[in-house]
Amino acid sequence: MFKRSNRFVASESPKKNSFFSKITLGIAVATFSLGLTSASAEESLSTVYHIYLDTKYMGSVNDQNLISTVTKTKIETASAMHKDLNLSVEDIEIIPEKMFRPVYDNNETVLNLNKELDVVVEATQLMINGEAVAHFNSSEEAESVLNEYKLLYLSEEELKSLELQKTAPIAINSPQEGQSRLLDVTFTEEVSLELQKVAPDKVLTAEQGLNLLKKGTLSEKKYKVKDHDVLGGIANQHNLSLEELLKLNPGLKEDSLIKPGEELNVTILTPFVKVSAKEESSKKEAIAFETEIKEDSSMPKGEKKTTQKGVNGERLVNYMIYKENGTEVKRETVSEQTLKEPVKEIIVKGTKVIPSRGTGDLSWPAVGGYVSSGLGQRWGKLHKGIDIARPSNKTIKAADNGKVVSAGFDGGYGNKVVIDHNNGMRTVYAHLESISVSVGQVVSQGQKLGVMGSTGNSTGVHLHFEVYENGNLKNPMDYL
Numbered sequence: 001m002f003k004r005s006n007r008f009v010a011s012e013s014p015k016k017n018s019f020f021s022k023i024t025l026g027i028a029v030a031t032f033s034l035g036l037t038s039a040s041a042e043e044s045l046s047t048v049y050h051i052y053l054d055t056k057y058m059g060s061v062n063d064q065n066l067i068s069t070v071t072k073t074k075i076e077t078a079s080a081m082h083k084d085l086n087l088s089v090e091d092i093e094i095i096p097e098k099m100f101r102p103v104y105d106n107n108e109t110v111l112n113l114n115k116e117l118d119v120v121v122e123a124t125q126l127m128i129n130g131e132a133v134a135h136f137n138s139s140e141e142a143e144s145v146l147n148e149y150k151l152l153y154l155s156e157e158e159l160k161s162l163e164l165q166k167t168a169p170i171a172i173n174s175p176q177e178g179q180s181r182l183l184d185v186t187f188t189e190e191v192s193l194e195l196q197k198v199a200p201d202k203v204l205t206a207e208q209g210l211n212l213l214k215k216g217t218l219s220e221k222k223y224k225v226k227d228h229d230v231l232g233g234i235a236n237q238h239n240l241s242l243e244e245l246l247k248l249n250p251g252l253k254e255d256s257l258i259k260p261g262e263e264l265n266v267t268i269l270t271p272f273v274k275v276s277a278k279e280e281s282s283k284k285e286a287i288a289f290e291t292e293i294k295e296d297s298s299m300p301k302g303e304k305k306t307t308q309k310g311v312n313g314e315r316l317v318n319y320m321i322y323k324e325n326g327t328e329v330k331r332e333t334v335s336e337q338t339l340k341e342p343v344k345e346i347i348v349k350g351t352k353v354i355p356s357r358g359t360g361d362l363s364w365p366a367v368g369g370y371v372s373s374g375l376g377q378r379w380g381k382l383h384k385g386i387d388i389a390r391p392s393n394k395t396i397k398a399a400d401n402g403k404v405v406s407a408g409f410d411g412g413y414g415n416k417v418v419i420d421h422n423n424g425m426r427t428v429y430a431h432l433e434s435i436s437v438s439v440g441q442v443v444s445q446g447q448k449l450g451v452m453g454s455t456g457n458s459t460g461v462h463l464h465f466e467v468y469e470n471g472n473l474k475n476p477m478d479y480l
Helices: 025-043 063-078 106-116 139-151 155-167 206-215 231-237 242-248
Strands: 003-006 046-053 056-061 087-089 092-099 121-126 129-138 180-187 191-198 223-224 261-265 275-287 293-300 303-310 311-326 327-340 343-353 370-373 377-379 381-383 386-389 392-397 401-410 414-418 425-436 450-453 465-469 472-474
Touching: 046 106, 056 106, 063 087, 063 092, 063 106, 063 121, 121 139, 129 139, 129 191, 129 206, 139 155, 139 191, 139 206, 155 180, 231 242, 242 261, 275 327, 293 303, 392 425, 401 425, 414 450
Parallel strands: 003 092, 293 343
Antiparallel strands: 046 056, 046 092, 087 121, 121 129, 121 191, 180 275, 223 261, 275 311, 303 343, 311 327, 370 386, 377 381, 386 465, 392 450, 401 414, 414 425, 425 450, 425 465, 465 472
């Protein structure tokens, strides 16, 4: 706190002259008289103390206790706001000087010190890549914050086990199946601690320090929504993409209605440093079986059968896994052992085309168009199919090979065609303006059945299309 100089200003002793080595008694008496005079002069000297603060001259005083009083008062005042900190003041240099006619100004010096002298605390400074990030009351508290940061992503048991390995290294075998072990924990950046005197208000609590490491900032910037604001515009104002803005505000969606006065988070949080963990893991994994397709020309197209069921194999894999803040960033295979070979699945598919038999792959029954209404409840009752409207032309086509089992007017369906595809599937085409096929006729996939219309209970020109499989109503969109 105080740095006292041992030197006195203008205090050098006078040099002796050899002329006085041979002297008479009278001269000796004169010399004795001169010595008495010098002693008297020495007694009349006063000490003045020159005060410097970081090489800046504050003034001079004749009593050092004045400086002690200033520093004591400043520390006591600051202690009321920073009770748990070991406070002191900046280094003060005091240079004493003996003077015959002392020159000093106690009041001005004290006034300058009260204005310029700062209260400080010798804190532990957390450095990341050589730059100061945070200050703590002690090195123990700083170390505790770094350890708590690690515990956000690792268990205390893992850290203790790792520390034990380092202090008493022993040969460790690879982990057993389904197990993993931590090999190393570091930080992604260079982290160091050093002592540094700083203002008390720069010292963080452990909780503040932990949040700072996690978020990269002590406070998140908020934006208050104004009239006519839109999400895209707010994102642009803060150099964010819309996706980033939505991610920063859980529950907010692209089509969300925002109101003036609402607050949105517009701060992307980037940790100052990440916890890097390296672990070895042993895991049993399935080896997916292969599927082989064989064609059979004697089997109708659309039919298939499995002659050999596929079975997954098994393997034991040892991985080296690298994580940052709990998220895996890299994985390397260390070793691999096959425990069971997979069994290939063999499927036989028919290729024989039978005109009256469907292939099972339905094609779009119109020339273009879009689905104007889907399968489901509509107007208080079940809408059994899909409606296709606005085609490029009105031709209605067979969705697959088959035989026409119904063709004619059918009440609310209007003009309707039903095709049995002889593979368990049936398709229905309704509201046709005209029909081009007859019952018993074999049709091929894509063949014209009629013209789109609005007959029966219809609100406009469209095709109503239904699909049945083994007598059960199905959603046509699952087959088209």
